[in-house]
Amino acid sequence: MVTLRELSAIEDGFVAGHGLCPGCAIPVILRILLRATNDPVIVSNATGCLEVCSSMFPLNSWRIPWIHSAFENTAATAAGLESMYRALVRRGKISGNKNIKFLAIGGDGGTYDIGFQALSGAMERGHKILYVCYDNQIYANTGGQRSSATPLGASATTSPAGTASYGKVQWRKDLTKIIAAHNVAYAAQGAPSRWQDLYNKAKKAFEADGPSFLNVLTACPTEWKTDPDQSIRLTQLAVDTCFWPLWEYDNGKYRITYFPKDKKPVSEWLKVQGRFKHLFLEENRYVLEEIQKRVDEEWERLNKLVSP
């Protein structure tokens, strides 16, 4: 098992000086990811927090080749790069010995929503790329609008809680399962709080013989309305309440990679976040119950998927 000491000895591909918010979990995730392969990595970055905050001309935080094209096409851009790589290697124009890895990365907006079609297409066509979604459950870059990854009951700027609404009325899209259903080589859910688990998954994903996908929960202090020093604890609470179970789809098999010792009530995760504050009013108790019921059902369903 990899140790923090070993990881810290590896040179950063993504370095300080970026403009991401204090407490944002994206850089933490990125540094774990980029350490999970010794091969060169080329990044295709969707429009979003990471892209904007890491590439402010004339500065940038990337020590590896990086491209941003648009919001919804990062999977296609990466697939184009990967196609060119295969073409040039086959024609002997560049060496294939370098074993270049193609990392497409985007937030939940650019992945679950507007980028979903390009992602689905790239996965179906079998491009050897690793797509990573940093899922902070909201359009954080544009100011906190709801996405299809936003949880039921969360107050977002386009699904705000008010006297006539408890916030977002739909359950979140289960994207990881949808991608697994594309019969990809590898798909998994991770969280930065379980960094070893995330590292192992990233390693498998980079080495997978075909398209791979990682969906990583990312705390967003700005839009979750939480203290910046709580981000890692919050992602762990999401894992421990089974709101964000850690599992993987590897060679056709589903596996849960972390079982909470004692599964906490989901309210433990919700109550510390400003975006769910209104759910704790008496009139919204039923929403909390609904969320708990749904989390339990989903967890049960996942367990059945793992050991039918």
Next chain:
Amino acid sequence: MGKIITLNGNGAIAEAIRQIKPDVVAAYPITPSTAIVQYVAQFVADGLLDCEFVCPESEHSAMSMCIGAAAGGGRVVTATASQGLALMWELLYIAAGLRLPILAGIASRALSAPINIHGDHSDSIGARDAGWIQIFSENSQEAYDNFIQAAKISEDFDVRTPAMVMIDGFITSHSTENVIVEDDKDVEEFVGEFKPLYPLLDVEKPVTLGSIDFTNYYFEHKRNQIEGIENSRRVILKVADEYERKFGRKYGFFELYKIDDAEIAVVLMGSAAGTGKEVVDELREKGEKAGLIKIRVYRPFPYRELQDVLKNIKAIAVLDRLMSPGAYGAPLFTEVRSAVYDLKKRPKIINYIYGLGGRDIAPDHFKQVFSDLEKLKLNRYKGDVVNYLNLRG
């Protein structure tokens, strides 16, 4: 020595694609350009072209893949039309802004609504301001010649700007003609090997492409982008010259047909030029000083060279195969009119919108235009500045 092959416009572009040997072709099927990529797929299947041929799930992803692939550092081609080009619109700007020499074959077609699969220039001229070089072809031979030249122009280090080559949907894309196809070896030699500039695949020298600019840099970067397309003016003529020397067919920014002593002339683009030339011949036999100017390069627009030609003409009709709702005349008209504004002796100039959604333009329509021009020349024209040709009611 080349050989004469019977091809339609799509086939002619496909032959050019095969001969310039792209590294990646990414395209989505859309009428009437579909056959271009079907030919390419068959070339790959038959071992006649060694490239990565990918079929993305949309034109948006096709152009996105072209961007990724070109950024990787190789020759990249796509083909599309109509709604497909419209779906690429967002990425056309990105391809040009990142200075990626992507090539696109466009079988120009009307845009919805109402849905119509036939030819007009709404799609290609719709992409006018995206920063691409735009070259229009009258027939399959020109499509073939233009596509080969486009590769060399677009990839020139002073240019590094994407280029699209247009044919008229169905009229050219599906009409069979005899096309001189040059030897593979000669075309390969003419176009040359693709030379990457800051390729993303060079992991030893990492580069950042497409970073965010704020108010302090964006304007300057966009201004820099202009240099590429402005430089292409020189390169387009240089490449045309080389092409003529190698293959014997002459090209420029535009083709002048019986214009030397012309007093009246039509200016247009694409396949209708053939019909127009027939009518010019007829009028010349009757002693009328009629001529025709066929614009080949729409972007960059050859305004200076055009001024030189138009300064001696008394009355001009610009024929546009698209409309621009709310504008005072259609795009080619406003462009030509803007060019002649600076002339000391300004020619009179009117506009005809024609052929939308594949509507025919026949010799009689040209005769009508020239007859109007005769009146315009003599200050007896009573019609509007902007007119519609072959439109009922």
